[in-house]
Amino acid sequence: MPRVEIHGYAIVSDNDCIADASGQMPAALRNEADWATFQAELNRSALTVLGRLGHEAHPNPKKRLRLVLSSSSAGLERRADAWWWNPARLAWAEAIRAVLPEGGRVAVPGGRQVFDLFLGIGYDAFHLTRAEGILVPDGIPVFSECRGGRSAEQVLSAAGLKPGERQVLDPAVPVTLTIWRRADGNR
Ligand SMILES: NC(=O)c1ccc[n+]([C@@H]2O[C@H](COP(=O)([O-])OP(=O)(O)OC[C@H]3O[C@@H](n4cnc5c(N)ncnc54)[C@H](OP(=O)(O)O)[C@@H]3O)[C@@H](O)[C@H]2O)c1
Incomplete structure (x- = not known):
């Protein structure tokens, strides 16, 4: 199977939030x-995978190839603006084989449910940016597990990743x- 490399990207507050309580950044x-830095990384990627809200909020002037997660998708379909995917109806391995038949680098900029999903699929790398000294009270955490008091670093470490x-x-x-x-380098 062609090699696919999955990179996550988030900027978080000291309390691991990507957005405020109202869902805004x-x-x-x-x-x-x-x-x-993030835009340069997207330029190096063959595909950007993002949630529907992020897709709708961020126009795509560079016409980068996007895969948009939505429960409205029947599985995987090519629409005028992007590929649309519902992971409850089609497994990642099948979706990515159709979208990137020759493989390549995949950028995952969230939001939370998308970050959660790819913890299970497996990140090859996660680019964790911190705005240090910033707190976002009652905000949306980068990973759902952070709600239970785990830091983003603890979640990434438990997922088998090691910090640079x-x-x-x-x-x-x-x-x-x-x-x-990824510490094992086997993927
Ligand atoms: N700080 C950061 O690095 C960062 C990163 C990302 C986002 N954000 C911010 O976070 C805020 C919140 O983003 P968000 O998480 O609410 O929105 P989002 O992830 O962009 O979009 C959420 C939508 O994506 C779809 N979706 C996500 N996971 C899915 C799954 N597993 N299966 C099916 N559909 C799925 C659903 O669409 P349907 O409703 O169509 O089913 C869901 O309503 C925004 O303000 C954004 O700017 C910040």
Whole structure:
């Protein structure tokens, strides 16, 4: 089977949130250096996999290939704007074989349910950016398990990933990036 490499991307607060209590991304989690890094990563990817709300909220001027998760999909179909996929109706292995028959790098920018799903499928890497010193009270966590008091790092570690060096993307906040990679290298 052609090789597919799955990379997750999130910017989180100190309390592991990707969005506020109303489901919006707060200004404190929007950072130019992070955005530039993220866009460069998307340029390296063959496919972006995202939830329906993220797809609708973010236009796609570069016409990057997208796979949008939605319960409205009958399984997998090509619509004018993207591929649409319902994981309850078609397994990932079949969906990705149809969308990327030659394999390639897959970027997963969330949101939470999508991050949760790919914990089960298996990340090859997770690019965890932190806006340090920022708290988002009662926000939406990056992984559902964080609601039980586990940090994003504990969840990634339990998923078999190991952290690389902490890089400072923006010293002003600071905003830092740690890339967690699959430890076994077997995928
Ligand atoms: N800080 C960050 O790095 C980051 C990352 C991502 C998102 N966000 C922010 O987080 C906020 C919330 O995003 P979100 O999580 O609410 O929205 P989302 O993930 O973009 O979209 C959620 C929708 O995606 C579909 N979906 C997701 N998982 C599915 C599954 N397993 N099976 C079938 N359908 C699935 C469902 O669509 P249907 O209703 O059509 O079934 C669901 O309603 C937004 O403000 C966004 O900007 C922040």
